[in-house]
Amino acid sequence: MIIAPSILNADSLNLRYQIQEAVNAGIVRFHIDIMDGHFVPNLSFGPQLVSDFKRDFQNIKLEVHLMSNNPKDLVPMFVKSGADIIELHYESMSENKLKYWINYLKEKNVKVGLVLNPDTDINVVKKFSTQIDQVLVMSVYPGFGGQKFISESVVKIQKLKEILDDNIPIEVDGGINEETAKMVINVGATILVAGSFIFGSDNIRQQVNKLEEF
Ligand code: DX5
Ligand code: ZN
Secondary structure (H helix, E strand, O other): OEEEEEHHHOOHHHHHHHHHHHHHOOOOEEEEEEEEOOOOOOEOOOHHHHHHHHHHOOOOEEEEEEEOOOHHHHHHHHHHHOOOEEEEEHHHOOHHHHHHHHHHHHHOOOEEEEEEOOOOOHHHHHHOOOOOOEEEEEOOOOOOOOOOOOOOHHHHHHHHHHHOOOOOOEEEEOOOOHHHHHHHHHOOOOEEEEOHHHHOOOOHHHHHHHHHOO
């Protein structure tokens, strides 16, 4: 099981210290939410954050959750910034373009995640399953941290587990806390994104430990 904290709702002016606390608690991968104010109605970080992060935390893996329908400009920038994994939304572009960008990332030796919104049919993964490294199931509508977990996501993950090869891990993003973590792990999720549960508390280590118990 991997816990990938989302720094979206961390304290921007204390980011280094909060990241360090999570690293001290054993975190080896972070989830960086990139929002373009268009595909989702919010803004967040840019490639500079990713390159600064990689410069100062060299052993930490970064997955970039790209919530944008401008892959042409943004994907190359995030590759350049040192992202280890780039996660592309199925809904953000045509299937042909998605195939193109998945291949592009493979050629650049960057791992690829396919992201599915809550209303997207899980069967679409079949078209990409030979090319992707992981699937990210959104358990909230993307755009904001701190939302409530959509409980239908549990059945969705269960069904996805049945159609996916065992070597493609399922990650879940949105509304993860002690209870919902248990629910999604029980049906086969192995990577959990957690934002407000970890950074919405004064005790980051304790929150990480609570999720690591599973
Ligand atoms: C939502 C983002 C999530 C978010 C998770 O668009 O993709 O990664 O930061 O935050 P919590 O854990 O608070 O739902
Ligand atoms: Zn995310």
